[in-house]
Amino acid sequence: MAHHLMKSENEVTVITARGLGSLGLHDQIRELVAQSAGGRTDRPIYHLFCSPDPTIADNAAARVRFWALFETEFGMAGQPYCGVEHRKGGRLHEHRVYGIVRPSGTVVNLAWDYARREKCGRIVEFEFGMDAVPSKHARSIAKRLRQDRRSDVADWLVASGTLESARPVARLTPRERLIEERTGIGLDDLRRATLVAWRETEDGPAFLVALRARGLDLRQGRVGPVVVDAGGASHLATRILGAAGRRFEGERILAATVKGRLGNLQLEGMTDGRRGHHATFGDAGAPAPLDPGGPGAAGPGRVGLRRPGGDPVRPDGGGVGRDGRGPGTAMGRLRSITPARGLVLKRGLTGLDPMLARYGAAAARARHATDRIDAKAIHDQRRAWALWGRTDIWGVPLT
Incomplete structure (x- = not known):
């Protein structure tokens, strides 16, 4: 500051x-x-x-x-x-x-x-x-x-007539302004390029190709597809296209329309800026001996945990590997392993089950706590707005 x-x-x-x-x-x-x-x-x-x-x-x-x-x-x-x-x-x-x-x-x-x-x-x-x-x-x-x-x-x-005039819409939010200053990439230029790619295509794959032809990319973010600019910054596709339609055509492109076209695309994940949802051994440093997937959990070729993200249907970002192979290929490899290797794999998975249950319970408690905090914050905001300017019989402001 x-x-x-x-x-x-x-x-x-x-x-x-x-x-x-x-x-x-x-x-x-x-x-x-x-x-x-x-x-x-x-x-x-x-x-x-x-x-x-x-x-x-x-x-x-x-x-x-x-x-x-x-x-x-x-x-x-x-x-x-x-x-x-x-x-x-x-x-x-x-x-x-x-x-x-x-x-x-x-x-x-x-x-x-x-x-x-x-x-x-x-x-x-x-x-x-x-x-x-x-x-x-x-x-x-x-x-x-x-x-x-x-x-x-x-x-x-x-x-003055300002009560009846159309509500002004800022070109940039404070967060968008900071991103523009940091990357040096004009947000209006990004919006215009994304909108042109949207209008000249009819489906998700064609839209992805049109974006890449303009030096942009499309990835799977935490809450939906994101447009990645030349500097690596991500912008939610629904927001970029909605703002572009409103700014350059006078009518916002609805989020439902964007999701309908892009919903079936299998996109590489995007976490922490440019990284995908795919877990890579050694990313977070040396694992603890008793950590699931760590040195003490299983032998070579152990099964690692993938970071949650994406959505309820695709909890690991889509289930498609970096080489584009789907779950069918993985199932074939599992069926072809030897009985001895199968026992090792089963032992490793059995050892992970209690930990996964514990993680799931902790995540559920965290979600419930977040819901309660959000509900209380909304309640406090509404109450503060309702009581704004009011006082009790002694003139003390109500809070």
């Missing part, structure tokens, strides 16, 4: 920190993290920036007003922070990094933070005589403004 904020491509000025004793930005961020050690969160800091429109005459006043509204909205008043001012291309903007764990150990509620931050931005635009910036959250923001007794801003927002 500190490295990003101190990039030499900007004119950087470190701002005065609040609630921190360290001097340099790197040490200040470390101190923020250390202060948050008692909080129940794995993301103890929160980064955002304020970049007023260049036509606003008083840039500093606009930023001061935004930060005041932001801290009131999120209950951040008094929370420690550090940050920098950037001047790039004549435009001045300010980054801040807040600690979100309070001295009591409670964590600041950041539910629906995009919409809440945009509400602060709309108020600044209204008070400084600017036009309303279109937002996909415009209707929700207008509703909340009325609940906060800012009907003047809500009426201005309605009059």
Whole structure:
């Protein structure tokens, strides 16, 4: 984070920190993290920036007003922070990094933070005589403004027409922007090439050939086929084609349509970037003596475990080896082994059975725990949105 904020491509000025004793930005961020050690969160800091429109005459006043509204909205008043001012291309903007764990150990509620931050931005635009910036959250923001007794801003927002205009769609998500910066490959170029390959073909195999002719590839990812660009980065095929159709043709290609065409393809697996789902002896270092498939489990030619992945129908990524041979060839080899070799193989498989059962039970418990955590997170988000802006009879916010 500190490295990003101190990039030499900007004119950087470190701002005065609040609630921190360290001097340099790197040490200040470390101190923020250390202060948050008692909080129940794995993301103890929160980064955002304020970049007023260049036509606003008083840039500093606009930023001061935004930060005041932001801290009131999120209950951040008094929370420690550090940050920098950037001047790039004549435009001045300010980054801040807040600690979100309070001295009591409670964590600041950041539910629906995009919409809440945009509400602060709309108020600044209204008070400084600017036009309303279109937002996909415009209707929700207008509703909340009325609940906060800012009907003047809500009426201005309605009059601007942004509540009825088409919702803007960002060209890139923050994650996609980082991938584009890291690889140097334009995502729009990748989308366009993938879309052309899609439109000029009628089935999965032809689509794969068309992609490879353009220097791309198609692999089996964890949740479905992925398009692999020239730099080795993977992009979910349904997402790439859906975004390409929406951006260049005005209508999204449905995920069901993509899955229907590509569902029967036998693709090489993709794990950890460029690797397949096929287990290779020695990939993870020397196995433990009693580890299934390790030195103490069986003799030469032992049966190894394949890493789970793919989908319920193809738990090992499709069951097709690197040489393209299917399960029939493997069955033929098993039938042709000698009785003595069969006994060795049976002993090895029998020894693996208890461990496999144990692994399966552990995986089931992990899935159930994940489901419970996800359900609780969804419940907390909905509850926070429903109670946003409400107080009890003493005026204490409901959480």
